[in-house]
Amino acid sequence: MHIPDGFLTAGVALPLDAVSAAGVLYAARRLKVEAAGRMIPVMGMLSAFVFAAQMLNFPVLGGTSGHLVGGALLAILLGPTAGFMAMAAVVIAQALFLQDGGLIALGANLFNIGAVAIWGGYLVYRLAAGIDPGPRRAAAAAFAAGWFSLEFSALSCALQLALSGVVPLSVGVPAMCGYHALIGLAEGALTAGILSIVRGVRPDLAAQARSLTGLADWVGAMVLVALPYVLLILAGSSDLPDPLESLLQASGLRAAGPGSQELLSPERMRGYALSATVIVIVIALIFLGRSLLREKRERP
Amino acid sequence: MKHSFIDRYAELDSPLHALEARTKIVGFTALTAAVLMLPPAAGTSFLLFFFLVAILMGVSQIPLEFIAGRTLMILPFVLLAAIAAPWRNDIGFAWFSALLTRSLLCLVFLVLLTNTTRFAELLRGLRRMGVPRVLVLNLGFLYRYIFVLADEIMRMRLASECRRVGRLPLRRELSLLTSMLGTLLLRSFERAERMYQAMLSRGYSADFPVAAPRRFSWRDLVFLFLVALFLYTIGRTSA
Numbered sequence: 001m002h003i004p005d006g007f008l009t010a011g012v013a014l015p016l017d018a019v020s021a022a023g024v025l026y027a028a029r030r031l032k033v034e035a036a037g038r039m040i041p042v043m044g045m046l047s048a049f050v051f052a053a054q055m056l057n058f059p060v061l062g063g064t065s066g067h068l069v070g071g072a073l074l075a076i077l078l079g080p081t082a083g084f085m086a087m088a089a090v091v092i093a094q095a096l097f098l099q100d101g102g103l104i105a106l107g108a109n110l111f112n113i114g115a116v117a118i119w120g121g122y123l124v125y126r127l128a129a130g131i132d133p134g135p136r137r138a139a140a141a142a143f144a145a146g147w148f149s150l151e152f153s154a155l156s157c158a159l160q161l162a163l164s165g166v167v168p169l170s171v172g173v174p175a176m177c178g179y180h181a182l183i184g185l186a187e188g189a190l191t192a193g194i195l196s197i198v199r200g201v202r203p204d205l206a207a208q209a210r211s212l213t214g215l216a217d218w219v220g221a222m223v224l225v226a227l228p229y230v231l232l233i234l235a236g237s238s239d240l241p242d243p244l245e246s247l248l249q250a251s252g253l254r255a256a257g258p259g260s261q262e263l264l265s266p267e268r269m270r271g272y273a274l275s276a277t278v279i280v281i282v283i284a285l286i287f288l289g290r291s292l293l294r295e296k297r298e299r300p
Numbered sequence: 301m302k303h304s305f306i307d308r309y310a311e312l313d314s315p316l317h318a319l320e321a322r323t324k325i326v327g328f329t330a331l332t333a334a335v336l337m338l339p340p341a342a343g344t345s346f347l348l349f350f351f352l353v354a355i356l357m358g359v360s361q362i363p364l365e366f367i368a369g370r371t372l373m374i375l376p377f378v379l380l381a382a383i384a385a386p387w388r389n390d391i392g393f394a395w396f397s398a399l400l401t402r403s404l405l406c407l408v409f410l411v412l413l414t415n416t417t418r419f420a421e422l423l424r425g426l427r428r429m430g431v432p433r434v435l436v437l438n439l440g441f442l443y444r445y446i447f448v449l450a451d452e453i454m455r456m457r458l459a460s461e462c463r464r465v466g467r468l469p470l471r472r473e474l475s476l477l478t479s480m481l482g483t484l485l486l487r488s489f490e491r492a493e494r495m496y497q498a499m500l501s502r503g504y505s506a507d508f509p510v511a512a513p514r515r516f517s518w519r520d521l522v523f524l525f526l527v528a529l530f531l532y533t534i535g536r537t538s539a
Contacts, residue, residue, distance in 0.1 A: 006403030044441020197482030
């Protein structure tokens with residue numbers, strides 16, 4: 001589900017970069033207050049755990065293999081904010097070490113595998129588990145959280161690919177969601193099983209998530225989970241034959257017009273391309289310059 | 301046990317390795333952005349990018365087969381796009397090859413960035429460019445723990461493979477995996493707590509110092525200037 005660079009157009013990838021950067025900054029700000037010391041090594045260890053869990057595969061249909069994705073697990077163990085931060089580290093490490101993902105596509109991957117899976121999985125878990133769940137109910141809720149977290153991110157990923165014009169909605173959504181509905185069964189079983197082991201030995205760990213929630217988490221989770229579905233419904237309810245067409249109109253990326261087969265006309269595309277490149281380069285240079293200046297000031 | 305799947309060639313000594321982390325982050329991000337913006341028909345620009353990649357790969361001294369292996373990562377998405385192709389009659393071979401070329405170029409840039417920079421320096425560069433401390437520390441811990449965990453997982457896998465023949469039914473396979481991962485999680489959690497106590501008693505101050513970090517020098521300016529010149533040329537040829 002890690003989208004490599006090149007599959008998303010700039011109009012999709014760059015806004016998601018901005019959204020994910022804002023999400024990381026927001027989470028970091030909240031964690032500064034919440035995570036006094038002890039929390040950061042634990043987050044680091046759990047990130048390493050999720051990263052390492054990829055090495056243990058199980059066979060899926062047709063010779064492919066699946067592994068634990070871990071979004072729901074992190075959300076339940078750490079709560080959404082710290083869980084997102086831990087997952088962000090995993091996604092960045094996957095991009096840097098395994099080239100699973102890309103530089104400009106990092107925002108989209110952080111959004112799908114980090115934000116959507118974490119907040120979505122957390123929402124499902126809290127709704128299903130209630131206040132103080134017994135072991136069976138907790139396991140069932142964890143299973144649901146694992147399954148839905150994959151499903152949410154698969155849908156979000158398929159939508160981004162469709163908006164970029166790479167894979168049309170009518171193919172992307174069934175393919176991504178169908179495949180992950182299958183893989184999700186394993187993810188749910190693993191999440192539930194691992195959590196019940198943790199609950200049996202260290203009940204204090206499994207109870208941690210409850211203490212770290214506020215209204216903002218709930219609202220954020222709802223928005224993140226609902227947004228792709230709203231887009232999908234908008235696309236489906238329109239009377240245009242191609243859902244992608246109507247989705248593009250609904251999201252304002254393209255004006256209505258029959259017969260325009262290209263996603264964006266070449267001239268406009270070139271204009272966007274040049275301005276977006278310039279923006280990226282200028283932002284990068286500003287960051288570099290700022291840090292160089294600060295360094296100079298620090299060193300007398 | 302030995303692990304070599306993480307920043308394996310970062311300790312080589314080449315002009316690209318000698319650059320400061322921030323220079324490479326900025327340079328490669330700009331190049332990646334530029335590749336993404338190229339219109340599919342910009343054949344000469346893609347050729348220029350391939351020349352650049354060839355030069356950079358040669359300079360970096362990273363083995364070619366390693367880079368080639370890493371580029372396989374885009375396969376699942378290429379497959380998905382290929383599955384979708386019959387549903388869209390407006391896209392042809394040119395579109396598909398542009399997509400492939402673009403993602404290949406970007407992947408090679410990413411491989412070059414991470415394999416010419418030690419991870420500690422990369423983190424230092426990210427921190428100095430304003431990435432939140434919590435995230436950078438988290439990545440630092442991840443990097444330090446991953447080798448320990450990988451060891452543990454390899455031992456567990458070896459132990460389980462010694463005690464069975466072939467594959468089990470999926471249900472059994474999953475329950476085995478669950479107990480392995482559950483045990484690993486508990487062990488690693490308790491190890492994290494112990495390690496944190498040990499770190500505190502040795503004067504840990506929420507920072508990972510880097511031994512002899514590279515400084516921003518004239519080389520970095522030259523590299524950035526060359527990248528800018530290249531991008532300017534691309535802009536001229538594709539416009």
